[in-house]
Amino acid sequence: MSGNETKNVRLELDWERFMADNDMEWVVKPVSWDEGAFIGNGLIGAMIYGEENAKKRNVLRFVTGRTDVTTTRTDGPGFRPRVPVGELDLELEGMIYHPTSMRLDLWNAELRAVLTTTRGEVRVRAFVHSEAEVMAVELETTEGEEGAHLAWYANSEVDPVLKHADGINSNQYIPEEEVDKTTGKDGISFSIQRYAPNEGCVAAWKEVRASGGRRSIWYVSIANGHDKKAKAQAAAAVKNASESDFGAWIDAHRQWWHRYYRQSFVSIPDGRLESFYWIQMYKLASATRADRPLIDNQGPWLAPTPWPGIWFNMNVQMSYSPVYTANRLEIGESLVRALDENKEHLIGNVPERFRHDSAGLGRNSSYDLKSEVNDEVGNLAWICHNVWRHYRYAMDDEMLRNVLYPILRRSMNYYFHLLEEEGDGRLHLPPTISPEYGSFTRTKVRDCHYDLALIRWGCETLLAISERLGEADPTCWKWLHVLDRLAPLPVDETGFMIGRDTPLAYGHRHFSHLLAVFPLHLIGCDREEDRELIATSLRHWIGKEGDLRGFSLTGAASIAATLGWGNEALRLLQALLLIVKPNTMYKEAGPVIETPLAGAEAIHDMLLQSWGGTIRIFPAVPDEWRDATFHDLRAEGAFLVSAVRRDGITRFIRVRSLAGEPCIVRTGWTGVVRWRKAGTAVAETLVDVGTQEGDIAVDLQKGEEAILYPDGELPDLRIRSVSPSGRPVRYFGGHKPWRLYGFPFCEAGN
Numbered sequence: 001m002s003g004n005e006t007k008n009v010r011l012e013l014d015w016e017r018f019m020a021d022n023d024m025e026w027v028v029k030p031v032s033w034d035e036g037a038f039i040g041n042g043l044i045g046a047m048i049y050g051e052e053n054a055k056k057r058n059v060l061r062f063v064t065g066r067t068d069v070t071t072t073r074t075d076g077p078g079f080r081p082r083v084p085v086g087e088l089d090l091e092l093e094g095m096i097y098h099p100t101s102m103r104l105d106l107w108n109a110e111l112r113a114v115l116t117t118t119r120g121e122v123r124v125r126a127f128v129h130s131e132a133e134v135m136a137v138e139l140e141t142t143e144g145e146e147g148a149h150l151a152w153y154a155n156s157e158v159d160p161v162l163k164h165a166d167g168i169n170s171n172q173y174i175p176e177e178e179v180d181k182t183t184g185k186d187g188i189s190f191s192i193q194r195y196a197p198n199e200g201c202v203a204a205w206k207e208v209r210a211s212g213g214r215r216s217i218w219y220v221s222i223a224n225g226h227d228k229k230a231k232a233q234a235a236a237a238v239k240n241a242s243e244s245d246f247g248a249w250i251d252a253h254r255q256w257w258h259r260y261y262r263q264s265f266v267s268i269p270d271g272r273l274e275s276f277y278w279i280q281m282y283k284l285a286s287a288t289r290a291d292r293p294l295i296d297n298q299g300p301w302l303a304p305t306p307w308p309g310i311w312f313n314m315n316v317q318m319s320y321s322p323v324y325t326a327n328r329l330e331i332g333e334s335l336v337r338a339l340d341e342n343k344e345h346l347i348g349n350v351p352e353r354f355r356h357d358s359a360g361l362g363r364n365s366s367y368d369l370k371s372e373v374n375d376e377v378g379n380l381a382w383i384c385h386n387v388w389r390h391y392r393y394a395m396d397d398e399m400l401r402n403v404l405y406p407i408l409r410r411s412m413n414y415y416f417h418l419l420e421e422e423g424d425g426r427l428h429l430p431p432t433i434s435p436e437y438g439s440f441t442r443t444k445v446r447d448c449h450y451d452l453a454l455i456r457w458g459c460e461t462l463l464a465i466s467e468r469l470g471e472a473d474p475t476c477w478k479w480l481h482v483l484d485r486l487a488p489l490p491v492d493e494t495g496f497m498i499g500r501d502t503p504l505a506y507g508h509r510h511f512s513h514l515l516a517v518f519p520l521h522l523i524g525c526d527r528e529e530d531r532e533l534i535a536t537s538l539r540h541w542i543g544k545e546g547d548l549r550g551f552s553l554t555g556a557a558s559i560a561a562t563l564g565w566g567n568e569a570l571r572l573l574q575a576l577l578l579i580v581k582p583n584t585m586y587k588e589a590g591p592v593i594e595t596p597l598a599g600a601e602a603i604h605d606m607l608l609q610s611w612g613g614t615i616r617i618f619p620a621v622p623d624e625w626r627d628a629t630f631h632d633l634r635a636e637g638a639f640l641v642s643a644v645r646r647d648g649i650t651r652f653i654r655v656r657s658l659a660g661e662p663c664i665v666r667t668g669w670t671g672v673v674r675w676r677k678a679g680t681a682v683a684e685t686l687v688d689v690g691t692q693e694g695d696i697a698v699d700l701q702k703g704e705e706a707i708l709y710p711d712g713e714l715p716d717l718r719i720r721s722v723s724p725s726g727r728p729v730r731y732f733g734g735h736k737p738w739r740l741y742g743f744p745f746c747e748a749g750n
Contacts, residue, residue, distance in 0.1 A: 008678050009642050009654040009707065011265060011631050011719045018721050019107035019261070022275040024583060024733035026102040029060070029115070033166045033303045033591060034581040035734055036063075037104045037111050039135070040286035041128040042334075043067055043293070044222055045300025046088070046135060048111060048126065050096055053161045057095040060115065061162060062088040062126065062137065064203075065302040066222040067293045070366050071175045071195040080366040081173050081308040082296070085201055086154040086191065087162070088137065088220055093147045094119030104733065106282050109257045120144030128286075129249070130256035133233075134241040137218045150218045152203055154179045154193050169590055171306035175199075186242075188235050192226050200226030204234035206242050217246065260285050264327040265631040265719070266607065269624070270570070271727025272577060272740070273603060279584045279732060280600035284323060287593065290333035293367050295319040297592045305590030311364045312371070312379040313435035314510060318551060318598040320386050321519070324393045325604040327634040332390045339387065340403045342369040346380060347410065349373050354417050359410035375444055376433040377418065380411040381454040385520060388461055392636040395659035397469065405465050409475070412458045415451070416478060419486075426487045434498050436510035445499030447487050453516035459483045460522075489516055495537025507546025511555035514541065518559045521611035525563055534563060550579040550586055554598035561605035561620035569606050570622040573599060582735040608643075610635035614695065616666045617643050617653050627722045637661035640705075644719055651715045654678065655698060656705035665708060667694035672711035677704055686711070 029050045030036045036049035046062040064087055070080040094117030102113040110127035122145050125138040141148050155163075156177050175195040183189045187206050194200040205220040219241045223234035241249065261281065268274050287299035297307040297315055310316060316335070323332040339346070346359040349372050361380035362371030373379075387404045390396075419427040431444035432451050459479040466473045490497040497503045498513045516522040517534050525531045538559050542548070557572040576599050580586050586595040607630050609616040615635045621628060631642040638659035644651045650668055657663060667673060669689060673696060676684035687696050698706045709715050728739040 007714065007717055008705075009631075009652075009717045009719060013265065013719075013721060015258070015261065016107050018267075019278065020105075021271075021727070021729045022278040023106050023730050024104040024279060025730035025736075026100075026113075026734035027736065028098065028734060029096050029100050030102070030583075030734055031165075033063075033301070034585065034587065035583050037102055037733070038283075038286065038301050038583065038585075039104075039109070039111055039126060039128045040300040041130050041133070042285065042287060042289035043300065044128050044133055044135060045286060046126070046128065047301045047303070048102075051162055051165050053165075054095075056159065056161050058092040058117065059162065060090040060092070060096065060113075060124070062090070062135070063301075063303075064088060064135065064220070064222065065298075065300045066201065066224060067288075067296065067300050068224050068367060069201045069222070071173075071199045073173050074175070075173065078173075079309055079364060079370065080368075082298070082302055082366075083173070083175055083195065083308070084155040084302055085222055086152060086193070086203060087158060088135075088205075088218070089151050089153060089162075090115075090122070090124065090137070090139070091149055091151055092117050092119070092122060093145050102733070103730075106278060107257070107261070108254045109282065109286070110253075117145060122148050127250075127253060129241065130253045132241055132249075133221050133223075133237045135220045136241065137220070138215070139218075140215045142214075146214065150205075150207070152189075152191055152205055152220070154191050154203070156193075167304050169304040169306055172304060172308055172590075184235060186235075186239055188238050190231060190234070192231065194226050198225070198227075200230075202226055202230045202234045204231070204238045206238050208242050217242075257285070260328070264633050265629075266603070266633070267630070267721040268603070268607075268628050269626065269722050269727075271729065272731050273573060274722075274727075275730070275732055276577065276580075276584055276596070277600050277603050280322065280597050281326065281328070283584070283593070284326075284328060284331050284597065287319075288331060288334045290330040290337070292334055294334045294338040295593065296367075297594070299593045301585075301591070303591045305592075307364075307590055307592060309364050309366055310369075312361050312383060313363050313376060313512075314551065315592060315594045317382055317386055317519075318554070318594040318601075321598050321601040322604060324389045325601070325608060325610075325633050325635070327632055327640065329390060329394055329634070332386070335383075336387055336390055336399060336403055338367065338369065339383065339407055343407065345370045346407065349380075350414055354414055357410060358414035358417065359407060360414050373414070375431070375442075376435060377415065378432075378451045378454040381408070381415075381458050382515075384408040384411060384461075385454075385457065389636075393634050393638060395638040395661060400465060401469055405462075405469070408458055408465070409462060409473075412455065412462060412479070413475075415455050415458070416482065419455075419482070421485070425485065427482060427485045428487045428500075434510075435512040437498050437504075437508050437512065443502075445502040447490055447500035449489055449496055449499060450512040450515055452487060452489055453520055453522060455482065455486060456516070457520045457522055459486075491533065493536075494540040495533060504540060504544065507544045507548065508541065509547045509549040509552045511541070511552070511559070514538070514555070514559065518555060518562060521562070524612055531563065534559065538563070549588060550576055550595040551598060553579070554595060554602050557599075557602035558605045561602065561609070564620050566606055566620040566622035566625070569602065569620050570624070573602055582732060584732050604633065608633050608635065608641060610637070610639075613637075613662070614664045614666050615639060615641060615655065617641070617668060618645055618650055619666070619668075621645065629719055629722060631719045637663060639663060642719060644715075649710075652707060652709040652717060654705060654707050654717075655700065657700035657702055660700065660702035663698045663700050663706075665694075665696050665698055667696060667708060669694040669710050673708060674711055675706050675708040678707050679705070
């Protein structure tokens with residue numbers, strides 16, 4: 001193999017062109033939150049759509065939010081809910097008519113629109129700057145629309161025709177607000193909104209007109225609070241942006257997004273799912289950043305909802321689930337930081353008699369994580385699993401020692417206070433809640449699967465952490481004792497049960513009774529009896545259709561992928577696409593953000609899995625995906641992995657070690673496999689994996705990478721996008737079902 005030391009894997013991709021086919025597009029004006037265009041920078045965001053009521057048909061709304069604007073309820077106890085801020089309205093001379101078009105450019109993270117009205121035309125460009133707390137809206141008008149203008153309305157000032165377009169949620173707390181509008185120096189205007197003496201927000205804006213009068217740019221910022229400091233913060237953001245060179249300012253915004261997208265690459269032959277995937281990557285970075293509040297149920301796009309906060313019995317966990325494999329760990333930093341900064345509140349969430357050694361997290365809270373633990377006990381432990389994943393994909397021992405270890409230890413200690421030894425010598429749990437099962441009757445079950453699985457995972461993980469850090473924890477005997485004596489997970493002929501004496505008897509939308517399978521992976525598929533148990537449980541759960549939701553399908557798809565059932569996982573995700581909204585958002589009784597993001601994680605699970613110390617390449621690719629490729633996806637142990645599948649065969653795998661951890665790769669190949677360290681003259685290694693699943697141990701030091709391929713010539717190491725025929729380009733945005741099938745009478749030759 002002389003000379004091969006110079007050959008390395010490389011991605012050959014025109015990113016802008018590739019991403020353009022995945023953009024969201026509207027061929028008519030969107031008229032609801034369900035199909036609006038969304039922009040955001042992890043703190044400030046806007047959902048952009050209009051209204052069909054004749055009184056407001058001349059308006060395009062930028063319904064604006066800032067995630068950390070909350071208030072204290074005056075109608076009873078509860079966490080501090082998020083509250084609507086207001087909106088920037090583009091008010092046109094004429095009614096928005098046809099042909100009108102909008103497009104969300106994912107690559108540049110900006111909206112561009114051409115609005116045709118009964119009077120003329122207005123061109124719009126809008127984005128929330130990636131590095132400044134400012135939304136910019138650029139307008140260019142033709143004759144007849146010279147009077148088109150933007151106006152800011154605090155939430156209480158919004159016309160009822162617009163405010164109620166998405167319905168009214170009677171469960172949502174909307175505070176009374178006092179609004180003062182003023183104009184300060186430098187031409188900056190303010191809307192100061194007060195909910196309480198120390199609660200409110202400030203909107204600041206400035207219009208900059210270009211010479212000629214038909215082009216203008218509005219700069220808008222929202223600050224949390226209503227005092228002089230908040231006003232000065234908003235004013236400074238607007239001043240700095242409006243006085244910057246606009247072209248350079250846009251370039252800085254775009255460069256951030258271009259760096260973000262390039263962290264990893266995925267291409268699959270299902271055009272709809274590929275576009276869906278990349279929109280979720282855009283949504284993640286629009287919803288949070290490393291230094292921003294963690295992802296709540298809505299992201300920056302608050303709408304009428306009964307859930308104006310953070311839910312911990314699934315929502316947060318699923319929202320963050322795709323960041324790890326996608327190699328976008330900085331997005332996950334917002335969750336790690338939230339736990340670290342609120343440790344004392346986590347301790348205060350448990351009864352006082354347990355606070356000396358315990359911590360917990362109830363079902364929902366505001367960003368301070370104040371939420372008393374009642375009968376739903378395991379939420380903090382499940383959140384810790386996300387942080388453990390963050391650690392395993394980064395191998396950051398400092399974060400492990402200072403953040404995860406003390407919090408996970410306290411979450412387990414709370415469980416230990418609840419465990420009771422019974423006559424069989426086993427440790428059992430009193431009645432607790434399995435999330436979402438029998439919610440309306442507040443069903444509680446003994447030896448709940450949800451809790452038993454989390455206890456077992458938590459104890460095993462604490463032992464692994466102690467060994468990793470080389471610290472002999474004086475309480476490790478408890479972890480060993482509990483693992484030895486803990487009651488087994490309840491099982492019957494239908495598979496895993498909700499809890500002891502409680503089978504899955506009716507429709508259940510949550511996979512809380514399958515947590516040991518996914519995402520904890522306490523039970524794998526290497527033993528046939530385990531595979532059969534997982535398969536039986538999955539079939540029984542999904543067969544009870546009564547209460548299935550979108551997130552049921554994402555969980556089921558990931559479990560199917562764990563079993564290697566690619567065809568079934570694909571069907572579940574295709575069913576999901578019938579449930580998500582045209583703009584890939586999701587709604588039940590109100591908008592929630594987690595389900596589509598978990599759909600992106602299910603796609604990862606079809607392409608790459610790395611639980612249990614083994615990196616699995618294309619573990620659940622459906623039969624129809626003859627071609628697929630990914631580059632720099634991340635695996636446990638801090639590995640960057642790339643692979644190319646062509647004509648139904650994996651052509652090569654590249655693994656790069658970022659931490660020097662042990663590396664076992666399940667290739668799926670049989671027979672002789674070759675591997676060599678890239679960029680070196682080290683002789684290649686030949687391994688005969690026989691007829692097994694192709695597990696290969698690869699010895700890599702930190703910074704080294706290996707290329708693996710079936711016996712024969714070194715394959716082409718270029719990574720390119722998959723180009724399926726007949727893909728529905730820009731399917732998402734406005735509702736466009738015809739793009740799945742095309743117009744047969746418009747085909748060439750007809």
